[in-house]
Amino acid sequence: MSELTPMMRQYLEIKADHPDAILFFRLGDFYEMFLDDAVKASRILDITLTSRNKGGDGADIPLCGVPFHSAAPYIAKLVEAGEKVAICEQVEDPKSVKGIVKREVVKVVTPGLVIDAESLSPKENNYLLSLFPGTARWGVAYLDLSTGDFRVTETDSADAAWAEVACVNPREILMPLSFRDGGAGNERPDLAAGRMLSYIDEWVYDAEYAERMVRNHFGVASAEAAGCGGMDCGLRAVAAVLHYLQQTQKGDVRHISHLQAYRTQEFLVLDESSRRNLELNATLGDGKRRGSLLGLLDRTVTAMGGRKLKQWINYPLVSIEKINERLDAVEELTADAEFRQGIRAALDGVYDLERLNGRISLASASAKDLVALRASLERLPALLALLAPSASTLLARLRDGIDPLADVEELIGRGIVPDPPFVLREGGIIAQGYHPELDELRSISREGKGFIARLEAQEKARTGVSSLKVRYNKVFGYYIEVTKSNLSAIPDDYIRRQTLANAERFITPELKEYEEKVLGAEDRIVELEYALFQEIRQRVAAQGERIARTADRLAALDVLAALADVAHDHRYVRPTVDEGDAILVTGGRHPVVEALNRSERFVANDVQLDNGENQLVIITGPNMAGKSTFMRQVALIVLMAQTGSFVPADEARIGVVDRIFTRVGASDNLARGQSTFMVEMMETAAILRNATQRSLIVLDEIGRGTSTFDGVSIAWAVAEYLHDTERCAAKTLFATHYHELTELAVTRNRVKNCNVAVKEWNDQVIFLRKIVEGGASHSYGIQVARLAGLPQEVIERAKEILHNLEKGEYAEGGIPRIARGKRAGTPKPSPQMSLFDQSDDLLRRRIAGLNIAALTPLEALNILDELKRMV
Numbered sequence: 001m002s003e004l005t006p007m008m009r010q011y012l013e014i015k016a017d018h019p020d021a022i023l024f025f026r027l028g029d030f031y032e033m034f035l036d037d038a039v040k041a042s043r044i045l046d047i048t049l050t051s052r053n054k055g056g057d058g059a060d061i062p063l064c065g066v067p068f069h070s071a072a073p074y075i076a077k078l079v080e081a082g083e084k085v086a087i088c089e090q091v092e093d094p095k096s097v098k099g100i101v102k103r104e105v106v107k108v109v110t111p112g113l114v115i116d117a118e119s120l121s122p123k124e125n126n127y128l129l130s131l132f133p134g135t136a137r138w139g140v141a142y143l144d145l146s147t148g149d150f151r152v153t154e155t156d157s158a159d160a161a162w163a164e165v166a167c168v169n170p171r172e173i174l175m176p177l178s179f180r181d182g183g184a185g186n187e188r189p190d191l192a193a194g195r196m197l198s199y200i201d202e203w204v205y206d207a208e209y210a211e212r213m214v215r216n217h218f219g220v221a222s223a224e225a226a227g228c229g230g231m232d233c234g235l236r237a238v239a240a241v242l243h244y245l246q247q248t249q250k251g252d253v254r255h256i257s258h259l260q261a262y263r264t265q266e267f268l269v270l271d272e273s274s275r276r277n278l279e280l281n282a283t284l285g286d287g288k289r290r291g292s293l294l295g296l297l298d299r300t301v302t303a304m305g306g307r308k309l310k311q312w313i314n315y316p317l318v319s320i321e322k323i324n325e326r327l328d329a330v331e332e333l334t335a336d337a338e339f340r341q342g343i344r345a346a347l348d349g350v351y352d353l354e355r356l357n358g359r360i361s362l363a364s365a366s367a368k369d370l371v372a373l374r375a376s377l378e379r380l381p382a383l384l385a386l387l388a389p390s391a392s393t394l395l396a397r398l399r400d401g402i403d404p405l406a407d408v409e410e411l412i413g414r415g416i417v418p419d420p421p422f423v424l425r426e427g428g429i430i431a432q433g434y435h436p437e438l439d440e441l442r443s444i445s446r447e448g449k450g451f452i453a454r455l456e457a458q459e460k461a462r463t464g465v466s467s468l469k470v471r472y473n474k475v476f477g478y479y480i481e482v483t484k485s486n487l488s489a490i491p492d493d494y495i496r497r498q499t500l501a502n503a504e505r506f507i508t509p510e511l512k513e514y515e516e517k518v519l520g521a522e523d524r525i526v527e528l529e530y531a532l533f534q535e536i537r538q539r540v541a542a543q544g545e546r547i548a549r550t551a552d553r554l555a556a557l558d559v560l561a562a563l564a565d566v567a568h569d570h571r572y573v574r575p576t577v578d579e580g581d582a583i584l585v586t587g588g589r590h591p592v593v594e595a596l597n598r599s600e601r602f603v604a605n606d607v608q609l610d611n612g613e614n615q616l617v618i619i620t621g622p623n624m625a626g627k628s629t630f631m632r633q634v635a636l637i638v639l640m641a642q643t644g645s646f647v648p649a650d651e652a653r654i655g656v657v658d659r660i661f662t663r664v665g666a667s668d669n670l671a672r673g674q675s676t677f678m679v680e681m682m683e684t685a686a687i688l689r690n691a692t693q694r695s696l697i698v699l700d701e702i703g704r705g706t707s708t709f710d711g712v713s714i715a716w717a718v719a720e721y722l723h724d725t726e727r728c729a730a731k732t733l734f735a736t737h738y739h740e741l742t743e744l745a746v747t748r749n750r751v752k753n754c755n756v757a758v759k760e761w762n763d764q765v766i767f768l769r770k771i772v773e774g775g776a777s778h779s780y781g782i783q784v785a786r787l788a789g790l791p792q793e794v795i796e797r798a799k800e801i802l803h804n805l806e807k808g809e810y811a812e813g814g815i816p817r818i819a820r821g822k823r824a825g826t827p828k829p830s831p832q833m834s835l836f837d838q839s840d841d842l843l844r845r846r847i848a849g850l851n852i853a854a855l856t857p858l859e860a861l862n863i864l865d866e867l868k869r870m871v
């Protein structure tokens with residue numbers, strides 16, 4: 001160390017405190033990076049890596065740098081690449097210190113703490129999530145620093161905690177340090193992938209420290225008052241977030257004024273695969289918003305509304321009262337088009353108040369941001385006037401909670417010019433009349449400029465040189481420029497300053513004197529304007545809590561108006577949501593499929609599910625008939641209803657459900673190294689474990705990932721279990737190609753059979769898309785295969801095999817005579833076929849004939865021996 005230059009020593013000391021971040025070290029107008037940081041950053045940023053000898057021992061130090069005034073995109077790119085960036089500034093004025101200027105890290109930017117508008121998608125939250133595993137429960141807290149949205153909950157298992165992670169979809173996860181070696185994230189690599197994992201020292205999770213952090217941050221007397229009473233693990237997760245903020249954001253985080261604690265039971269629970277299968281936020285195909293439920297419903301006009309809608313869709317409610325409050329509001333807005341459009345128009349000019357608020361609080365807001373805030377607030381009085389007559393409870397509550405913030409609007413309007421520049425340190429920001437001293441300095445500066453014009457005219461007259469110019473540049477200040485051909489006309493008091501190719505530049509004492517006055521004023525103006533701006537920004541920041549509350553209400557209003565707008569355009573109806581156990585839908589449609597611009601008209605269908613006769617509906621029908629579409633549509637209608645939205649149906653009555661489970665199609669999870677079938681069975685197992693009588697289950701062709709007999713057996717057993725086990729006798733839609741399952745209805749009284757009607761015509765199949773009662777008799781798989789363009793030869797052969805199978809022609813040993821026909825070959829016996837083995841029948845009969853009650857132990861043993869030999 002002693003051989004290093006003092007600056008390098010300072011660098012290494014600071015770097016030692018931030019080993020996991022790339023250190024942006026401020027040197028004059030640049031941020032410099034050194035050593036390994038420089039190598040890494042130059043590669044990611046694609047900038048030149050140089051080196052200089054600062055090591056003292058002759059070794060070269062790799063180095064690269066970016067200009068400080070355009071650093072933002074570079075920082076964003078590093079963070080995007082999954083790096084942390086520590087910004088180290090000079091915290092003393094270099095002019096006023098001798099030797100090395102003091103430097104400190106003023107901020108650490110990490111993926112979970114991005115606030116820069118350009119790096120964020122307007123309608124998506126950017127969450128930092130904190131996990132704390134207690135002994136019995138897990139704490140989960142998450143914060144969007146850019147908006148101040150901060151939530152906490154607790155789960156009773158690791159699985160449920162990771163399910164929250166999947167739902168929240170954070171950019172960065174905080175975990176106790178012990179997790180690093182214990183391999184947290186390793187248990188769910190699929191969920192940890194692509195997110196930054198940051199580890200926090202164990203002591204931060206200490207109960208007392210956690211409580212103190214929370215009390216201090218929210219300025220309350222207890223954790224209870226902050227909202228996380230009774231959530232011991234949640235509290236610790238929150239504390240880790242606050243601690244991390246303290247370490248990374250040296251500034252104010254006043255906009256994080258509210259912590260929302262919730263219990264997962266307050267919401268309809270959807271697991272990760274259901275959210276994906278139902279295409280709530282993104283399509284299965286290309287992962288885009290467009291084509292998803294969110295994409296369809298998102299008619300919000302503000303970014304805050306867009307984020308809130310996503311929140312609502314992913315956390316549907318279970319409280320009938322709250323659902324009906326939303327539905328009342330949507331109804332009011334749907335019924336009156338003028339009212340609705342008026343509100344949407346008023347909201348349309350409202351900027352992202354949450355993110356503006358965040359930037360204001362974190363002192364990174366520009367003057368343009370303040371003007372955007374003012375322009376948004378200006379719209380509120382008209383909006384409030386529109387809302388004045390609204391009758392529904394929720395609309396009235398939102399209206400009463402919107403604070404027009406007239407004081408803030410007035411302050412910005414008075415203080416900041418209407419169209420300020422982006423840069424903050426060149427003046428031109430503060431309005432005339434806001435500050436007397438500033439006005440005076442400005443008039444001096446203006447007069448100075450008038451003087452220059454007068455001087456130019458005067459000197460032209462004096463010298464007779466009409467091309468003489470008085471100009472200004474940063475290096476020489478004000479000067480008089482005379483072309484070489486006119487040099488002879490120059491008076492004696494001109495002092496030469498600079499010679500150019502065909503001109504010379506001069507100053508005069510008079511010019512210098514005015515320059516000092518003008519430039520002095522201009523420097524002072526810039527300084528004063530910056531100070532005044534900061535003061536205004538701070539005064540606005542002090543109102544952060546009010547702004548946050550108003551923003552939240554505007555967002556909710558935006559969502560309600562958007563839902564009403566969709567409902568109106570797509571002819572949705574208000575569902576009746578109640579405590580009953582029935583799901584009754586007439587004329588139901590799939591909201592997204594119906595909205596696609598297709599040649600085929602969408603066929604509406606009814607559904608009746610309850611915990612009585614219609615508990616388990618088995619749906620059979622050909623491929624492509626519309627089974628999946630139908631089942632998803634039922635799930636989506638229930639989910640929309642509990643979100644507070646109208647639904648695509650003629651009529652709907654929804655008894656509130658507590659969870660929706662879907663097991664749909666094949667979803668490989670190669671990241672977790674599991675086969676399609678394995679994933680299918682794991683998801684099925686989770687459903688059987690967690691479903692309740694109040695749940696809705698959608699099972700699409702379970703068991704199809706394995707051999708037919710295994711598949712049909714599993715499907716059958718699962719269906720039976722869902723029917724027979726009281727705990728999880730959930731309302732279930734069960735689509736299957738195994739027609740055998742329709743026989744369940746014979747022995748089980750809460751099973752119903754339905755099928756999707758088709759018409760056969762000339763060996764072709766015509767899809768009617770209508771769900772009707774009863775089981776289907778055919779799969780029409782071969783006809784569909786023909787539609788798909790399989791060669792005629794293959795189709796013919798398939799028909800032949802099917803024919804033999806249907807005739808039940810089995811060879812000895814139970815092997816179907818599929819080979820009968822033109823192309824006989826020897827089929828390989830399959831162990832699966834033994835299900836049909838005659839000896840099975842013998843076994844069964846033998847066992848059925850036993851009277852266990854009358855057997856002695858010895859007889860029982862003998863019979864067991866006999867049975868074993870038969871096998």
Ligand SMILES: Nc1ncnc2c1ncn2[C@@H]1O[C@H](COP(=O)(O)OP(=O)(O)OP(=O)(O)O)[C@@H](O)[C@H]1O
Pocket residue numbers: 593600601602603604621622623624625626627628629630769
């Ligand atoms: N009610 C309907 N009205 C109009 N078109 C529909 C309807 N239901 C489904 N479709 C269309 O039919 C196609 C097939 O539907 P779906 O995937 O639901 O069939 P499926 O019976 O589940 O098929 P498979 O058994 O092969 O998985 C879809 O692309 C959809 O666009």
